[in-house]
Amino acid sequence: MEEVPHDCPGADSAQAGRGASCQGCPNQRLCASGAGAAPDPAIEEIKEKMKTVKHKILVLSGKGGVGKSTFSAHLAHGLAEDENTQIALLDIDICGPSIPKIMGLEGEQYVEDNLGVMSVGFLLSSPDDAVIWRGPKKNGMIKQFLRDVDWGEVDYLIVDTPPGTSDEHLSVVQYLAAAHIDGAVIITTPQEVSLQDVRKEINFCRKVKLPIIGVVENMSGFICPKCKKESQIFPPTTGGAELMCQDLEVPLLGRVPLDPLIGKNCDKGQSFFIDAPDSPATLAYRSIIQRIQEFCNLHQSKEENLISS
């Protein structure tokens, strides 16, 4: 179902096959018959595929540029430090795939033996290639990533998402619905312009019944590499993530300060933990990663108890 009319109401909408824009669409009869409203068979196929994946974590934010991809990459690096843990990092930001750059990958898909990556970035032949796709085509790509990639035995699947609450987010939640997602980590920066978008993201998670592991406040203070003193580049004028988390009753997993070495390492495609093992940012990351692991393990043992009881 590659070409859809520009005003396609959506195959699962009440207007499917009946709207004015449906005239002439090759799938009109199919939609009008109600077939579009039936559950996508891919959901069951993905459920089967995901049986070998223990934990699935989505990294979200309503806001762009807060550090989702940076966080996803470093969550993957941190978890992969245990050689016995298999990590998979899936980048579903179809229009702006940052993960290959941040992980230092040109086309190969394994950073380490136990850390594999998938991104639309690998499918582009040139760095200038733009992915100018509408929603349905992006959804199709995400379905393919989840259903057709041979993930194998994975302990943690981390899914990096684009900003917003749209096709990509709805699709990944829908396709993984039967496979069970452990939860979402939501990234923000301290200023209100970010928080206002992040509150929407939290409401999105609640609407689609996606558990929230917690919120990470990124770029939370800047440490000058020369004088080592901290200043606020993005002042938390409305209380920052802490107050938002209190108001909305979600856990604050931690605050990561802005260390210029993070950006430099991302540009070079290296793990920041190796370059700056004693940075306050590294320590913050490690504490957050530990809390995420604890959440996932707690969840796993709850499920095991349910099954055995």
Place this chain on the structure above:
Amino acid sequence: MEAAEPGNLAGVRHIILVLSGKGGVGKSTISTELALALRHAGKKVGILDVDLCGPSIPRMLGAQGRAVHQCDRGWAPVFLDREQSISLMSVGFLLEKPDEAVVWRGPKKNALIKQFVSDVAWGELDYLVVDTPPGTSDEHMATIEALRPYQPLGALVVTTPQAVSVGDVRRELTFCRKTGLRVMGIVENMSGFTCPHCTVSPGGCRGGEAAPGRWGPWAVLGSPPSPRSAPASSPGAAERSWPSSPGCPS
């Protein structure tokens, strides 16, 4: 190119889109600063915020909670001042609650953007600045298709210095080329920072008019800063300069 039908954009002289493949580089901040600078130069300006999932412009201009009213030609934009020299339309004004998420797939977003272009009574404007979300997808295609008959002046593409931003922006430039949208210029935002404690630039370029503790201005320096005080979410806005772009007619 087909001529524009007389419609709600018939009185708009110039349309400028602000784009970036990358999120969080400062599109909304720069759209706001551009609009304020143009107003300061005596122009009548409108801002159309087509970021439906993350509408930032109302907050940046202190217009949260304002209501949109109907008039005989459609929706009246929200005016920020008595003189009606600056007006704004955003999905932010249409939400019942500010934290309500707009969880729409592409087709519904396309439909609202078409309405924003055809059903908002902009009136006579010198400039319409269109702020976009990051990416190269539904919102961008819908906006360009809807604006095409009105021959937009072009696009400002915003980036930050890091490689991940530049990577996305290269894709955005391809998008502009493919959709026939002229690129007026590239703005490099967050080009450096001056630590307020030691007043030594930590490796970034300082820029001529950066006050200590503020982000540096854009890579191209130019005309007078915005007289409006910086919104809390936009540090340093009052100190920034707007580059005088040769492609931007006065």
